[in-house]
Amino acid sequence: MRNTLVLNASYEPLTTVSLKRAVVLVLQDKAVVEHAHPLGMVRGTGIAVPVPRVIRLQRYVRVPFRQRAPWSRRGVLVRDQHLCAYCGRRATTVDHLQPRSRGGADSWLNTVAACAEDNQRKADRTPEQAGMKLLRRPFEPTPEATLMLALGLRGSEMRELAPWLPAVA
Ligand SMILES: [Zn+2]
Known part of the structure; x- marks a missing residue:
């Protein structure tokens, strides 16, 4: 409630x-x-x-309600609830779907949380090239999620953010 x-x-x-x-x-x-x-x-x-x-x-x-939330590594980890997009275990790194070395952007839709192991395994390849399946698709955080980020909530507090995020595809 x-x-x-x-x-x-x-x-x-x-x-x-x-x-x-x-x-x-x-x-x-x-x-x-x-x-x-x-x-x-x-x-x-x-x-x-x-x-x-x-x-x-x-x-x-300052809440960018009508703007897109600024991208950040921490923001990606929070958005994905620190869960690896490939295996669902705890994630500490951010993976670029289209690798940066191939012109991949620092953007919400091009990045997912990943465990160090999967990030290393995928290396400089796209998920398709690496034969790795995404458990969920990346998305732009909602204004509410952006607000929680702005409030500096972290750790276990972030679990409360989950109901605020769009449903996982
Ligand atoms: Zn993983």
Whole structure:
């Protein structure tokens, strides 16, 4: 359930997030509670936070809603949830489908997360040439995913991003 509204530092509505995500942002001092539910508190180890209905980011976040999200290696790993596009195991590298040495671009549609082993095995070839099958097709991240990137969320927090991403082909 995404039922907490997130405002930018400028009070402009940005998106909605889960209650858990909202509380984490508040506890990390990334956001303040603007409106809380009149009843109830969220309780954790040694903490109690009012149930936030609206939170506001402490820092202004520039969100390229109408632009394409800028490509980055980290962005590709996050988009692919750190899972290798070829074998599904943990990925730490970014593979260019059309290799850069052959004019392949640093773009969302030309790059996938890959484990070091598969990246090395594929080398300077396309997946077809290497006889390697993609488990999913690369895509451009949604504005919501771009926002989460801009908020600097990482690691296990990124798993919450999964429902926000387009369905895997
Ligand atoms: Zn792999």
